[in-house]
Amino acid sequence: MYGKEITKVFDEKGIKIWDTVRIEKSGIYYEGIVMPRTEAGDENTLVVKQKDGYNIGIGIKGAKIEKIASSGQKPEPTLPKKRVSPGLSKVSLLYTGGTIGNKVDYKTGGVYALTKPEELLDEVPELAGIANIDPQKISSVASEDMTSSNWAKIASEAARALNSGSKGIIVTIGTDTMHYAAAALSFMLEGLTGPVVLTGAQRSSDRGSSDAFQNLICSAHIAAKSDIAEVGICMHSTSSDGKCSFIRGTKVRKMHTSRRDAFKPVNSKPIAHVDVNGEIQYGSGYSRTGGSSKVEARTGFDEKVALIKAYPGSDPGIIDYYTGKDYKGIIIEGTGLGHVPNFTEDRAKSWLPEVTDAINSGVIVGMTSQCLYGRVNPNVYRTLRMLSAAGVVYCEDMLPEVAYVKLGWLLGNFKADIAKEKLNKNLAGEITGRTLYEEFTD
Amino acid sequence: MYGKEITKVFDEKGIKIWDTVRIEKSGIYYEGIVMPRTEAGDENTLVVKQKDGYNIGIGIKGAKIEKIASSGQKPEPTLPKKRVSPGLSKVSLLYTGGTIGNKVDYKTGGVYALTKPEELLDEVPELAGIANIDPQKISSVASEDMTSSNWAKIASEAARALNSGSKGIIVTIGTDTMHYAAAALSFMLEGLTGPVVLTGAQRSSDRGSSDAFQNLICSAHIAAKSDIAEVGICMHSTSSDGKCSFIRGTKVRKMHTSRRDAFKPVNSKPIAHVDVNGEIQYGSGYSRTGGSSKVEARTGFDEKVALIKAYPGSDPGIIDYYTGKDYKGIIIEGTGLGHVPNFTEDRAKSWLPEVTDAINSGVIVGMTSQCLYGRVNPNVYRTLRMLSAAGVVYCEDMLPEVAYVKLGWLLGNFKADIAKEKLNKNLAGEITGRTLYEEFTD
Numbered sequence: 001m002y003g004k005e006i007t008k009v010f011d012e013k014g015i016k017i018w019d020t021v022r023i024e025k026s027g028i029y030y031e032g033i034v035m036p037r038t039e040a041g042d043e044n045t046l047v048v049k050q051k052d053g054y055n056i057g058i059g060i061k062g063a064k065i066e067k068i069a070s071s072g073q074k075p076e077p078t079l080p081k082k083r084v085s086p087g088l089s090k091v092s093l094l095y096t097g098g099t100i101g102n103k104v105d106y107k108t109g110g111v112y113a114l115t116k117p118e119e120l121l122d123e124v125p126e127l128a129g130i131a132n133i134d135p136q137k138i139s140s141v142a143s144e145d146m147t148s149s150n151w152a153k154i155a156s157e158a159a160r161a162l163n164s165g166s167k168g169i170i171v172t173i174g175t176d177t178m179h180y181a182a183a184a185l186s187f188m189l190e191g192l193t194g195p196v197v198l199t200g201a202q203r204s205s206d207r208g209s210s211d212a213f214q215n216l217i218c219s220a221h222i223a224a225k226s227d228i229a230e231v232g233i234c235m236h237s238t239s240s241d242g243k244c245s246f247i248r249g250t251k252v253r254k255m256h257t258s259r260r261d262a263f264k265p266v267n268s269k270p271i272a273h274v275d276v277n278g279e280i281q282y283g284s285g286y287s288r289t290g291g292s293s294k295v296e297a298r299t300g301f302d303e304k305v306a307l308i309k310a311y312p313g314s315d316p317g318i319i320d321y322y323t324g325k326d327y328k329g330i331i332i333e334g335t336g337l338g339h340v341p342n343f344t345e346d347r348a349k350s351w352l353p354e355v356t357d358a359i360n361s362g363v364i365v366g367m368t369s370q371c372l373y374g375r376v377n378p379n380v381y382r383t384l385r386m387l388s389a390a391g392v393v394y395c396e397d398m399l400p401e402v403a404y405v406k407l408g409w410l411l412g413n414f415k416a417d418i419a420k421e422k423l424n425k426n427l428a429g430e431i432t433g434r435t436l437y438e439e440f441t442d
Numbered sequence: 443m444y445g446k447e448i449t450k451v452f453d454e455k456g457i458k459i460w461d462t463v464r465i466e467k468s469g470i471y472y473e474g475i476v477m478p479r480t481e482a483g484d485e486n487t488l489v490v491k492q493k494d495g496y497n498i499g500i501g502i503k504g505a506k507i508e509k510i511a512s513s514g515q516k517p518e519p520t521l522p523k524k525r526v527s528p529g530l531s532k533v534s535l536l537y538t539g540g541t542i543g544n545k546v547d548y549k550t551g552g553v554y555a556l557t558k559p560e561e562l563l564d565e566v567p568e569l570a571g572i573a574n575i576d577p578q579k580i581s582s583v584a585s586e587d588m589t590s591s592n593w594a595k596i597a598s599e600a601a602r603a604l605n606s607g608s609k610g611i612i613v614t615i616g617t618d619t620m621h622y623a624a625a626a627l628s629f630m631l632e633g634l635t636g637p638v639v640l641t642g643a644q645r646s647s648d649r650g651s652s653d654a655f656q657n658l659i660c661s662a663h664i665a666a667k668s669d670i671a672e673v674g675i676c677m678h679s680t681s682s683d684g685k686c687s688f689i690r691g692t693k694v695r696k697m698h699t700s701r702r703d704a705f706k707p708v709n710s711k712p713i714a715h716v717d718v719n720g721e722i723q724y725g726s727g728y729s730r731t732g733g734s735s736k737v738e739a740r741t742g743f744d745e746k747v748a749l750i751k752a753y754p755g756s757d758p759g760i761i762d763y764y765t766g767k768d769y770k771g772i773i774i775e776g777t778g779l780g781h782v783p784n785f786t787e788d789r790a791k792s793w794l795p796e797v798t799d800a801i802n803s804g805v806i807v808g809m810t811s812q813c814l815y816g817r818v819n820p821n822v823y824r825t826l827r828m829l830s831a832a833g834v835v836y837c838e839d840m841l842p843e844v845a846y847v848k849l850g851w852l853l854g855n856f857k858a859d860i861a862k863e864k865l866n867k868n869l870a871g872e873i874t875g876r877t878l879y880e881e882f883t884d
Contacts, residue, residue, distance in 0.1 A: 144781035144825065146754050147788065176778035180754050257779050257816025303755050309775075311843065312588050312619050313745050313850070321763045333751075336618035337699050339586035346589065374699025383586065401753065408755070 001036075003043030005060045018071040021048060025063040030056060033071065057209060084132050089167035089224040091131040093117060094157055096150065097141040098174025100201035100212045120172065124216050130278065131224035134166065143174020143200075148408060151181050152299035155188035158196050159297035168194040168223030170216070175200045175254060175262065178233060182249030183405040185231045186428040188299050191292035192229040197222050197246065199234045202260050211236050211260040214276055218244035221278040228282075229289045230429070232271055236260040245270040248286070250402050250430035253372065266372055267397040267432060300412030305329040307404040309370060310340040310351060319354040322363075328416065329364040329407040332392075333400040338367040338376030342383045352386060359391040364420045366393045366407055368400040393423045396431045406430060443478075445485030447502045455509050462511040463490060465500055472498060475513065499651065526574050531609035531666040533573040535559060536599055538592065539583040540616025542643035542654045562614065566658050572720065573666035576608065585616020585642075590850060593623050594741035597630035600638050601739035610636040610665030612658070617642045617696060617704065620675060624691030625847040627673045628870040630741050633734035634671040639664050639688065641676045644702050653678050653702040656718055660686035663720040670724075671731045672871070674713055678702040687712040690728070692844050692872035695814065708814055709839040709874060742854030747771035749846040751812060752782040752793060761796040764805075770858065771806045771849040774834075775842040780809040780818030784825045794828060801833040806862045808835045808849055810842040835865045838873045848872060 001007070015021060015034060023030045023046070032048035045057040046065070095117035117135035127133050138157055141150055158169045173181055182198050189196060199219040201212035219234040231249035238261050251268035271286045304327045308318055322330055332355075334340050340351035359365055367387065369376050375397040378388035388394060395403045406427070410419035424431065443449070457463060457476060465472045465488070474490035487499040488507070537559035559577035569575050580599055583592055600611045615623055624640050631638060641661040643654035661676040673691035680703050693710035713728045746769045750760055764772055774797075776782050782793035801807055809829065811818050817839040820830035830836060837845045848869070852861035866873065 142781075142785065142823070142825070144752075144754075144777050144783055145786045147783075147786055147791065148755055149787060176781055177754050254778065254813050255815050257811050257813045257818065259816065262813065262816075305755075306757065307751060307753055309749060309751055310586075311749055311846065312586075312622050313590055313747075315748065315767075317767070318760070318763070321760070325757075325759070335586050336696065339584075339618055341586055341589075343584065344587045344589055345591060349589065369699050371696050371699045371704065373697050374701065374704075376699065381584070383584070404753065 001043075002046065005044055006046055009060070009065055013065060013067050015065065015067050016070070019067055020069040020071065022066045022068050023048065023058055023063050025058055030058060031068070032056070085128070088130070088132050090165055091133050091168050091170060091220060091223045092158070092161035092166040093121070093133050093135045093170045093172065094154055094161075095120065095135060095137045096139045096146075096154060096171060096173045098143050098172065098178075098200045099204050100172045100174075100199070100215070117172075120216075124213050126213075126217050127220050130217065130220040131167070133170075133220070134161070136161075141174075143176035143178065146174070146177050146181060148184065148301035148303060148412075151184035151188065152297075152301060154181070155185055155297040155299050158185065159189060159295040162193050162295045166194070168226070169196045170219045170223050171196065171198045172216075173198055173200050175202060175235075179249075179252050179254055179263070180401055180405055182231055182233050182252060183399075183402045183430070184301070184409065186249035186430070187406055187409040188297055189231060190296045190298060191294055192231070192287070193292055193295055194289055195222050195226055195228040195246075196231040196249075197234045198232070198249070202258055202262060211241075214241055215244060217276050218274045221274050221280065222246050222272065225278060226272065226274075226280055226282075227288045227290075228271060229287045229291060230271060233263050234274070235263045237270075237273060241276075243273055243275050246272045246274060248429045250428050251399070251432075253399055253401065266399055267374070268429075298413050301408045302328060302411035303408065305331070305404060305408040305411060307331045307333065307400060309333040310335060311370075312341065313349065314341060314351075316340075316349065316351040316354040319351070319358050323358050323361055327363060328411050329366070329419075330358065331366045331368060331395075331400060331403045331407055333370040334367050334376065335370060337380055338369055338378060338384060338387070338394055339381070340383075340387065342386070352383070352390065355387065355392060356390045362416065364393065364407060364411070364416065364423065365391070366395050366403050366423050368395045368398055368403045370400065372399060393420060395424050398424075398430050402430050443485075444488065447486055448488055451502065451507055455507060457507065457509050458512070460513040461509055462513065464508045464510050465490065465505050467500055467505040472500060473510070474498070527570070530572065530574050532607055533575050533610050533612060533662060533665045534600070534603035534608040535563070535575050535577045535612045535614065536596055536603075537562065537577060537579045538581045538588075538596060538613060538615045540585050540614065540620075540642045541646050542614045542641070542657070559614075562658075566655050568655075568659050569662050572659065572662040573609070575612075575662070576603070578603075583616075585618035585620065588616065588619050588623060590626065590743035590745060590854075593626035593630065594739075594743060596623070597627055597739040597741050600627065601631060601737040604635050604737045608636070610668070611638045612661045612665050613638065613640045614658075615640055615642050617644060617677075621691075621694050621696055621705070622843055622847055624673055624675050624694060625841075625844045625872070626743070626851065628691035628872070629848055629851040630739055631673060632738045632740060633736055634673070634729070635734055635737055636731055637664050637668055637670040637688075638673040638691075639676045640674070640691070644700055644704060653683075656683055657686060659718050660716045663716050663722065664688050664714065667720060668714065668716075668722055668724075669730045669732075670713060671729045671733060672713060675705050676716070677705045679712075679715060683718075685715055685717050688714045688716060690871045692870050693841070693874075695841060695843065708841055709816070710871075740855050743850045744770060744853035745850065747773070747846060747850040747853060749773045749775065749842060751775040752777060753812075754783065755791065756783060756793075758782075758791065758793040758796040761793070761800050765800050765803055769805060770853050771808070771861075772800065773808045773810060773837075773842060773845045773849055775812040776809050776818065777812060779822055780811055780820060780826060780829070780836055781823070782825075782829065784828070794825070794832065797829065797834060798832045804858065806835065806849060806853070806858065806865065807833070808837050808845050808865055810837045810840060810845045812842065814841060835862060837866050840866075840872050844872050
């Protein structure tokens with residue numbers, strides 16, 4: 001329920017949820033249906049659904065509210081008419097769950113996930129003017145609960161849709177682990193014939209400040225009209241509305257808990273920028289359509305891979321823990337250029353013996369940097385050379401999360417020796433070719 | 443040794459290491475003593491020590507080299523004359539190890555650590571004009587090998603020096619874990635009477651592109667002249683020379699493996715900017731000198747604390763591993779607003795049962811976000827509320843590394859119930875007071 005101030009106005013004017021009201025604030029008029037307060041919404045911000053279907057949040061302070069019509073009943077959702085515009089490309093929208101599909105349950109006030117992806121399309125009527133969207137529900141999984149089997153399902157469906165005439169794919173997915181999924185799809189999908197665009201929302205679509213609409217519209221433009229044949233994430237470029245970035249799936253990371261522009265390219269630049277009107281500005285060096293006529297989905301994934309962090313005082317016994325559970329691969333987030341504690345005063349905190357044992361027992365150990373930006377390099381310091389000599393694979397400028405996903409995918413599809421060999425070779429844009437010398441003399 | 447091209451010129455002109463040469467390149471003349479190639483140095487970049495004591499690296503391509511004088515012998519280092527300028531403040535320089543103190547061993551070509559901090563001062567004659575620097579060697583530990591006992595030693599010495607008349611402290615330290623150390627000192631030092639400035643170098647001081655000199659000079663300005671009474675890191679603001687940022691010790695992170703401007707404030711702004719001429723531009727909201735007359739070092743630290751990352755497919759058994767080893771605290775780097783896998787298809791991958799067991803057995807579990815930027819928030823989604831209800835402490839906008847250091851420090855100095863209570867209360871600027879509502883409506 002709304003807070004005291006709004007409740008007071010409601011009581012005075014006899015306004016109820018679902019009534020139609022007119023609001024004046026700072027000389028601007030708004031008209032719409034009073035929506036229930038969302039669970040995470042501010043208690044002093046009134047949310048109304050405007051005639052164009054969009055919700056808007058208006059701070060109560062300084063706002064004048066008049067009731068126009070009573071309703072007292074939740075309006076029935078109008079499902080979109082199925083229509084196919086002959087001039088537009090077909091785009092498959094794979095709905096998997098996440099905030100973009102969350103709505104408030106008007107009975108309980110809680111957030112619930114949409115059951116039909118069509119409801120999402122209903123919220124964004126502009127989409128019908130960009131492409132013939134073919135919605136399909138893959139799952140209804142929260143981002144933190146996504147696993148490799150969810151990624152495999154998305155990859156298979158994306159391949160199937162592209163091979164059945166879709167120009168491009170939109171995947172709506174929760175943002176928390178969207179970049180893990182983007183990396184997985186980047187490795188799983190081979191011979192792409194069009195763009196695979198992951199998108200979502202940092203705020204659910206019934207909130208005034210939701211980013212869902214712009215993200216969907218921009219994603220549709222990329223999916224329907226671009227010549228890109230890559231997997232990437234399409235979300236807000238800045239915290240203001242207007243533009244989205246399309247960032248390569250292996251070079252992107254969620255870098256903010258809540259901002260709309262949370263997704264940033266790391267050691268990379270966006271493949272493209274796109275605005276809500278469909279204007280696409282391309283960057284350089286991306287894979288273009290036309291190189292392939294059939295998409296293959298190679299969806300194997302070995303779950304016996306771990307991602308661990310090395311830090312002052314960290315316990316190298318964690319390596320033994322995983323080898324004891326028959327893990328086949330470990331990615332370390334080292335410090336700086338790819339360090340782990342080694343010549344510590346307390347020798348029990350030295351990682352090199354455990355790392356060496358693991359490698360000797362056949363475990364693949366990859367090194368990345370918790371700095372995130374930059375490149376690991378085993379050639380500068382003694383401990384680094386020792387780790388490298390022991391067989392640690394230095395993963396260049398690959399993100400830790402991407403290295404984790406890559407190693408799981410490699411071990412799920414190739415023999416261990418091939419997997420090890422491929423780990424620090426570029427397969428899907430995850431490693432870029434900047435040389436050591438350039439890196440050091442910026 | 444240098445590469446083919448330089449070796450060829452050396453052979454032609456009879457030039458040996460330690461000879462004095464004159465070099466012309468692009469119309470500019472350089473003169474100095476030929477230095478051995480550093481281990482990590484480029485093989486085509488000739489390094490000469492100029493008369494002013496600074497080394498410069500010159501790419502061989504297009505350079506004309508003439509020998510001026512033979513030497514063939516390593517020049518003796520000239521240790522600085524001990525001098526005290528009456529008008530200048532006393533600043534203690536605590537030398538702990540790291541790249542800033544690395545030099546090339548001219549016999550072996552390997553990198554070695556300085557044995558005397560005076561050698562470092564010798565390299566930067568400007569320091570004597572800024573403060574009466576009192577150098578002291580605390581340790582010679584590489585950054586990745588630093589532990590809480592090293593931090594405790596630095597804290598004790600810093601307190602002692604401040605209580606014995608030093609205006610401020612410079613701590614030279616390796617960059618890889620500098621931000622962990624800065625957080626530790628921020629908690630360990632109470633009642634600061636002056637600035638404690640951590641600094642270091644991304645490239646060692648005998649390299650042409652070294653950032654050591656500027657970082658030391660700017661740190662000396664902050665330590666000697668500012669009215670700041672906080673622990674912070676003073677390193678390059680940008681990849682160009684000229685300015686350094688002084689960033690609060692609890693709000694800073696190494697964000698690049700090799701760039702000079704690797705240290706960035708997270709969820710914060712720098713306390714100050716300072717240029718090599720000593721001009722200090724202050725930000726807002728820092729602790730000023732004058733509030734205290736005596737510094738206390740509370741250096742306890744409980745090593746039975748772990749920092750772990752949650753990600754798709756991650757194994758919650760890792761919690762059992764640590765509780766089985768009698769760990770008292772665990773900081774989780776969750777996804778997004780502070781999530782862990784919970785309602786996964788494979789229930790063995792659900793973290794909530796293990797987290798609940800750990801908390802029930804007395805372990806303190808803190809939640810941070812691997813996004814790094816932003817703030818965790820247990821009020822938005824169901825799983826978050828369940829974790830919070832189970833007793834997980836949501837650590838606001840604290841960095842994961844800072845939360846780890848803080849929990850180790852808390853458990854080393856307070857009873858568990860007090861430690862838990864203090865974990866998400868601001869003690870040293872690690873939590874900022876931006877409200878949830880602001881965060882969501884940027």
